Amino acid sequence: MIFQPAIIALLLASLVSAALLAGAAPYALEIIRFWDLRSGSERQLALERRTYLLSTVASFVFATQVVALLLFVFNADRMAAMIVGAMCAVGTLSVNNFGFPALISQIVLFFAAVCWLIINHVDERSPDYPLLRTKYVLLLLLLPLVLVMAALQFRFFLGIKADVITSCCGSLFSEENEKLGGALASVPVRPAMIGFYSTLALAILAPLYYRWRGTGAYVVAALSALAFVAAIVGILSFLSLYIYEHPNHHCPFCVLKPEYGYGGYWLYLPLFSATAAGLGIGALQPFAARPGLSERVPRLSRRLAGFAAGMFLLFALIASVMIARSRLVLLG
Amino acid sequence: MKIWIEKQKYLIDYTLASLARRKVKNAGLLVVYSVLVFVLASVMLFTHALRHEARTVLEGAPEVVLQRMVAGRHDLIPPGYLERLGRIRGVQSQEGRLWGYYYDSVVKANYTFMAPNTEAEAIAPGNIVVGPAMARVRGLAAGDVLTLRAYTGKLTRFTVARILPQDSELVSADLVLMSSDDFRSFFDMPAGHFTDIALRVANPQEVRNVAAKLAAQFPDSRPILREEILRTYESIFNWREGIVLLLSSLAVLAFVIFAWDKASGLAADEKREIGILKAIGWETGDVIRMKFWEAALISVFAFLIGYLAAYVHVFHLASALFAPVLKGWAVLYPRFKLSPVIDGLQVATLFFFTVFPYAAATLVPIWRAAITDPDAVMR
Structure with a gap:
């Protein structure tokens, strides 16, 4: 692995994102199962409070991932100087088998994250949470994607060897x-x-x-x-x-x-x-x-x-x- | 959209006023936050400036250097090698270079001796041109006479023709330039021998081919590529930067705990304030937004203060705090001033190292504060 600040930052970001989302998942499940706006039960009140936390956490994670895509590409381009045979980001990304999958998963996650943020925006603006279930189901669907992205990123960054000759663009x-x-x-x-x-x-x-x-x-x-x-x-x-x-x-x-x-x-x-x-x-x-x-x-x-x-x-x-x-x- | 912006404006207005109401607490947070940014930014700015310097220095270096090896050790290039090299396609020029190290027992330091090849820099026999750090250590000025013991054992007198300019000190600190005849006689080196051969290659994509051809033609020699040197520098500086950052991650962790604590340990009057806000119609979402603006404002201020302080520290105060770790040391250590460079990737990375952990740490406490029931705190 190459010890590079931007890599540490990216790994930190995906680790924290994955941990936060994984931590939020059980609560999301609970909300999907028991949410009932008409009920005044104690559980419903707790859920109503919790949904603020969950949507804040999820917005935070997805906003982070939107920025992380930029940092990922920026960093891949910059690291080309350290890898034999690489002239630009292509060389960095093809240094092992996980570079391009990591980039592609990050791009997919980017679009999914933006869509989620838009849906969340609509939901939060409405007084009766019309999209609450949908957005938590989507959150659960996105969780594997975040985990896969984080895993690919780890495999990619940990597997970078500066002496492997990569192909140039x-x-x-x-x-x-x-x-x-x-x-x-x-x-x-x-x-x-x-x-x-x-x-x-x-x-x-x-x-x-x-x-x-x-x-x-x-x-x-x-x-x-x-x-x-x-x-x-x-x-x-x-x-x-x-x-x-x-x-x-x-x-x-x-x-x-x-x-x-x-x-x-x-x-x-x-x-x-x-x-x-x-x-x-x-x-x-x-x-x-x-x-x-x-x-x-x-x-x-x-x-x-x-x-x-x-x-x-x-x-x-x-x-x-x-x-x-x-x-x-x-x-x- | 307009309403939204207006709303955020009022929220920011309120947040600023509320921050100002608790000056001491928030100033403490701001100071700690800024110090963290300052430390990390200093390391990053410093290493990036060094990297930049290395790159500019090596820009003028030859693309390929050929060294002859004897039993794995660097040896002199014997006569005839330059001619045998002949024409390699893609090579613009090739020249034998004369340089070496000389240990001066007076100051217990190594000098780098070199005989410049170009006509413009030609030095008259008996004269030397010395680097600024060496001039400082030996107290030399132009016109002085310096006596050095040659490899033959003979004491040799040189007249200092001039001192190299200060701004080249990073590369010329310990440099001594002399004519090639003086060099040969001083080191008792037979005529026709060279230290190594420098080759200029115009097309960067040809460099590897040229190196391959050289390796095939001279099995006893090794080609050294400029891009390899650059890559090594790049890796070394990144590695050092990474190590320091990893060590500072403990500080980041401590800061995260501090931020968490600050955000969750709401004072009674703060709780009452939130309670009153909710009682007069604020929603939980509004309180979260207000708290978000609070975190954002503190982050922005801390980031700016820390980054500016780091900039001054690195580029105006010669990074007094971190230089020993990041620079390394030597007897004839060059004094140099780094040219200020700011790099987008760095700022982004720094942001991820500081603002991101802060935001992550305060998420839950902010939510906790926002869901407080008005009646519970106002009672």
């Missing part, structure tokens, strides 16, 4: 590579570009339409997820080439480096927040028809839709500016 995302990374990198430029912009356009228009007419929430969520995939494919297949001004460099992580002005953060922050907001609209939709929520949910969803559209637009604009400013000519 050049080999993982090269067109000759047969695996997923290579396959995505070798998507031809013109179709990828068309797919990229058309999906993004849909992902911008759908939330705007939702804001206007109030229908199509699931479409918005699906298109957001699709736009996320299309954006990643676009970054791999052509956007990276424009940024690096190099016809064969397909890495989605090198953009995070200072050499490229930390441009990656400008791309990924809007992309991730837009996708999270879009998914949040879908996560809220099942409850839109519930009595007491028929006004609150659409109002919040409209706001989220505006945010998602804005962020996708920002992402598309930043990507376009990067392409326009590049001196590389791919389509000529």
Whole structure:
């Protein structure tokens, strides 16, 4: 293991998160089983008090995980300097078999955490806790994910050996590579570009339409997820080439480096927040028809839709500016 | 949204007033919190500045250095090696270097002797240029004469041509520069021999290939890569930083207990205050939010105070408190001033080390305080 402050901090964060959530789980179960708002029993009063603690703990854990994703990527990029053969985060993450699974679980957890926080927000704003059971069931469902993420992170960080030669992004995302990374990198430029912009356009228009007419929430969520995939494919297949001004460099992580002005953060922050907001609209939709929520949910969803559209637009604009400013000519 | 912001504004307003009402208690917490941030931030800023310094220093170093080995020990490069090297694709330039160490029994320290290759730095025979730390220890100034005992046993007189500038002290503290002829005769080194060979490689991705070719062509030599040196430095500094942080984790733990205690041991008047708030219509959620703002405000202040103090400590007071652990020591230790660098990853890490444990520790006590029944405390 490499003894690195950021690693210690990340491990601390996931350990505390896992412990807090695991500690909260029995109480969540109790609330799911015995919650009855109409009852005035002593147990119900205790549960009502406890739910404040549980939702605070869970909000704290999930907010931590949202920040931890950023720290994880930041740290992986920085650690490349210490690992033989690594030029960027890719090298760090492929130093053993747990790097990419850890990253992916962290990303999945990020989106799940944001959805949970949105549902929690709605629930706390309503006087009669309409989503209480749902949110604790979700919390119990998310607990294994947090545990898996923490375990993967531990395996990854404890298994890092500085003398293992890892592969650099050049080999993982090269067109000759047969695996997923290579396959995505070798998507031809013109179709990828068309797919990229058309999906993004849909992902911008759908939330705007939702804001206007109030229908199509699931479409918005699906298109957001699709736009996320299309954006990643676009970054791999052509956007990276424009940024690096190099016809064969397909890495989605090198953009995070200072050499490229930390441009990656400008791309990924809007992309991730837009996708999270879009998914949040879908996560809220099942409850839109519930009595007491028929006004609150659409109002919040409209706001989220505006945010998602804005962020996708920002992402598309930043990507376009990067392409326009590049001196590389791919389509000529 | 506007209502929400207004609400938070009133909450913050109330919280600030309530914090000010209990000045002593909160000031105590703030001081302890700031000291913790200060200690951790000092360590981080200092090691990061050292790392930064190492990186800048090595920027000018040759990408590959070839050393000849005899029975696993570093030996001189014999004549003919430079020619045998010939042209390796990707190598911009190659040169034999002359350098070594000299133990001065007067000050009981090692000097680094070096003969610069470039014309611009050429030094006239009989002259030397010395580093600032050595000049300090031996009390030298430009024009002085320094007598050193050569390896042949002969006492050799050198005139100090000039002292190297102070700002290069980190790398030149114990440096002595002389002409290559002087160097050879001083160390009794035959002509045509070199200490090692430095190679310049323009493309960083070629460096490993060049090293592989060198290893194949000269089985008795070892190539040393600049990136390897950098990586070693990086690991060493990270490791030292990690050790110090791990030791300070005891302090973090103590702080967590302290924070927990402070947050749960509510004074009677605080309890009454919460009771009154609830009696006049505050909900449990509001009290939690108010307490959250309290924790956030204290954290932000402590973080800022601690971080600023650490910045001053490291970059203006030469990190007097931690330097012995983090720097190491030597007789001719360079005096150097670190250039201030702040790193985003570090700030984020520091945040996780301080604010995160604090928040985690105060969650339950805050909740405990918030659920108090108004009638129970006001009675």
